[in-house]
Amino acid sequence: MTERPQGRSPVIEAKGLCRHYQQGSELIRALDGVDVTICEGEFVAVMGASGSGKSTFMNMCGALDHPTAGNIKVAGQELAEMDNDALADLRNRYVGFVFQQFNLLPRTSALNNVMLPLRYRRGLPADAEARCMHALEQVDLADRASHHPNELSGGQQQRVAIARALVNDPKLILADEPTGALDSRTTVDVMKLFQRLNEGGMTIVVVTHENEVAGYAHRNLFFRDGKIVEDTGDRAGRAAS
Amino acid sequence: MTVLETMKIALEALKLNALRTALAMLGIVIGVASVIAMASISAGASKQIEDHITNLGSNLLFARPGSTMIGGRQGGSGSSLPFRESDVAAIRQSIPEVAAITGNNRTGAAVIYGNKNWQTSIQGVDAAFHEVRNWHVSEGRGLADEDVRRKAKVAVIGQTVARELFGETPPIGQRIRIKAVPFTVIGILEKKGQSGMGNDQDDTILVPISTARARLARGSSPVPDPVDFMMISVADGADMGAVQSEIEDLLMKRRHIRPGEQADFDVRNMAEFIATRTATQATLGLLLAAAAAISLIVGGIGIMNIMLVSVTERTREIGLRMAVGARERDILIQFLVEAMTLCLIGGIIGLTIGGIGAAMFARLGHWPVLLDPVFVAVGLVGSGAVGLFFGYYPARRASRLNPIEALRYE
Numbered sequence: 221m222t223e224r225p226q227g228r229s230p231v232i233e234a235k236g237l238c239r240h241y242q243q244g245s246e247l248i249r250a251l252d253g254v255d256v257t258i259c260e261g262e263f264v265a266v267m268g269a270s271g272s273g274k275s276t277f278m279n280m281c282g283a284l285d286h287p288t289a290g291n292i293k294v295a296g297q298e299l300a301e302m303d304n305d306a307l308a309d310l311r312n313r314y315v316g317f318v319f320q321q322f323n324l325l326p327r328t329s330a331l332n333n334v335m336l337p338l339r340y341r342r343g344l345p346a347d348a349e350a351r352c353m354h355a356l357e358q359v360d361l362a363d364r365a366s367h368h369p370n371e372l373s374g375g376q377q378q379r380v381a382i383a384r385a386l387v388n389d390p391k392l393i394l395a396d397e398p399t400g401a402l403d404s405r406t407t408v409d410v411m412k413l414f415q416r417l418n419e420g421g422m423t424i425v426v427v428t429h430e431n432e433v434a435g436y437a438h439r440n441l442f443f444r445d446g447k448i449v450e451d452t453g454d455r456a457g458r459a460a461s
Numbered sequence: 462m463t464v465l466e467t468m469k470i471a472l473e474a475l476k477l478n479a480l481r482t483a484l485a486m487l488g489i490v491i492g493v494a495s496v497i498a499m500a501s502i503s504a505g506a507s508k509q510i511e512d513h514i515t516n517l518g519s520n521l522l523f524a525r526p527g528s529t530m531i532g533g534r535q536g537g538s539g540s541s542l543p544f545r546e547s548d549v550a551a552i553r554q555s556i557p558e559v560a561a562i563t564g565n566n567r568t569g570a571a572v573i574y575g576n577k578n579w580q581t582s583i584q585g586v587d588a589a590f591h592e593v594r595n596w597h598v599s600e601g602r603g604l605a606d607e608d609v610r611r612k613a614k615v616a617v618i619g620q621t622v623a624r625e626l627f628g629e630t631p632p633i634g635q636r637i638r639i640k641a642v643p644f645t646v647i648g649i650l651e652k653k654g655q656s657g658m659g660n661d662q663d664d665t666i667l668v669p670i671s672t673a674r675a676r677l678a679r680g681s682s683p684v685p686d687p688v689d690f691m692m693i694s695v696a697d698g699a700d701m702g703a704v705q706s707e708i709e710d711l712l713m714k715r716r717h718i719r720p721g722e723q724a725d726f727d728v729r730n731m732a733e734f735i736a737t738r739t740a741t742q743a744t745l746g747l748l749l750a751a752a753a754a755i756s757l758i759v760g761g762i763g764i765m766n767i768m769l770v771s772v773t774e775r776t777r778e779i780g781l782r783m784a785v786g787a788r789e790r791d792i793l794i795q796f797l798v799e800a801m802t803l804c805l806i807g808g809i810i811g812l813t814i815g816g817i818g819a820a821m822f823a824r825l826g827h828w829p830v831l832l833d834p835v836f837v838a839v840g841l842v843g844s845g846a847v848g849l850f851f852g853y854y855p856a857r858r859a860s861r862l863n864p865i866e867a868l869r870y871e
Contacts, residue, residue: 262790284784306787312786319868327473339466340786384785461680 231260231392231423232281236290239276249278252446263418265434266427268443278427282394283310289291290461312340316385318395330380331365337388355383364431375406395426399433410438471799484493485767488760493811493840495753499837501819514808524728525690541725546686556707558699563587564688566673573638581622582665585673593694600632601648610670616644618665620652642676644825710733761851768800768855779859780867794859800852801845808844
């Protein structure tokens with residue numbers, strides 16, 4: 221992974237991005253012409269009603285899906301040209317996912333949960349454990365490394381999930397309703413953690429329908445009917461355009 | 462991910478549902494156990510037959526009336542005339558490589574001593590029987606030429622007969638009745654144990670062949686002094702094949718069969734004779750093993766079922782693994798290893814149970830059992846292969862899941 225100068229190089233570049241699919245006889249236009257560029261170091265909140273296309277956009281950014289038309293580059297790589305294995309490798313190396321339901325493996329220690337992405341690299345790095353511990357330190361859970369998910373609170377579980385997203389040193393963290401299953405106090409903790417990571421240079425995209433959560437981000441994208449209807453631009457003045 | 466790590470994950474997943482795992486494994490356990498038990502038991506029988514042949518000695522020939530197999534057809538045994546005493550004498554006299562020869566007229570009868578009776582096989586033989594079969598007496602004396610000449614009503618009894626009729630009483634000198642004819646017990650044969658066919662060789666009584674003809678034969682014979690079959694021991698160092706064909710030629714001449722015509726008797730090496738039985742037994746063993754293999758396949762279907770359930774239950778986990786970078790192949794391998802682990806553990810348990818079962822069978826059924834390491838290997842490889850085969854479809858289904866839908870799966 222090559223280091224780029226912080227601030228300007230684009231992590232997500234979508235041009236005329238479309239994702240259509242057939243549901244029965246109906247053609248669903250989940251994404252219908254999206255143009256957006258998200259650069260390194262940005263903290264973006266993606267908002268919209270359910271069915272607006274924000275989740276589909278999220279999946280596209282996470283290299284989980286192929287576009288129907290238009291194109292999208294993630295970490296400089298054109299998704300339309302990649303096969304499933306290449307997409308898997310892209311997700312592994314450049315993207316860290318955080319989910320509403322945490323999706324930690326049960327009966328598996330925090331450390332081993334964090335290590336999961338490293339296991340799917342071609343060859344487990346020799347310093348795997350040290351990297352996991354470093355990731356857990358970043359979320360202040362180094363002392364809970366040997367705990368299993370059922371021994372951790374909801375907020376702690378989500379922080380373990382964030383450490384898992386960080387462990388491969390990704391270009392981008394994608395969080396899908398990361399506070400949806402948390403109470404308001406732990407929501408603040410988790411969002412502050414994202415803020416801190418962003419201040420450290422990490423690009424973060426959060427999908428949410430809560431305005432307070434979106435308030436932590438520097439740029440908000442509003443989706444409706446598969447299109448971006450409002451883009452606030454980077455209020456922190458970090459992004460391009 | 463290394464296979465070892467994948468196996469660890471698989472074991473974790475299997476431990477989670479211990480009861481379900483055990484039930485799914487049961488089919489494999491039963492399959493492997495029955496394959497192993499069947500194979501061991503039939504191999505044991507074959508091994509015993511081989512041992513028996515060695516025990517009999519490879520210098521033993523066996524002649525009986527009845528046509529040899531020609532062109533796939535076999536004449537019924539006994540459909541042709543029996544041999545005669547003069548045939549026995551002719552072979553003894555004209556073929557120098559014959560070390561000893563005895564006729565043998567066998568019949569079944571109830572034997573009575575006091576208030577006890579015992580059904581056994583009565584063999585009318587010549588005194589040479591002891592030498593031919595290398596089977597002598599442990600007590601008393603064996604049959605002598607004199608007994609045969611005099612048609613003496615004397616009997617040499619096997620160990621089983623001695624035990625069943627006499628218990629603690631010393632049998633020598635006692636009178637027994639065979640088909641209402643009184644005989645004096647003159648000797649007890651050495652213990653011989655089971656034959657290759659699994660029957661008790663010690664459950665027999667020897668009487669002079671002449672006495673058997675005169676006193677015990679059923680109905681009248683088409684020839685004078687009939688001999689049902691002959692047992693011939695060939696001198697050490699002689700060419701068995703040559704002696705065998707010499708005897709054949711002689712008997713052909715004596716039975717007025719022209720060279721080239723089909724013989725109405727059969728001279729065979731004892732080993733050959735028993736080998737045909739072995740072949741039958743091997744076929745039976747194969748059938749048993751095939752039946753057992755079917756149960757292994759049924760077990761495999763159980764594994765497939767449980768793996769499909771597991772894939773469905775863990776859809777979100779699969780989605781997550783894909784999201785963090787697992788390729789399709791990684792997921793495929795994970796579930797294949799899981800199915801194979803399940804089958805291999807089942808296989809190991811099955812091997813143990815099958816081995817114990819075979820050993821118990823050996824003990825209780827007095828049946829020889831041979832647990833060949835090859836069976837162990839076949840059992841393990843077989844159960845692994847079942848896992849691979851029946852685990853493939855569920856694993857492939859897991860690997861083909863759409864990660865987006867899998868992550869959203871409730």
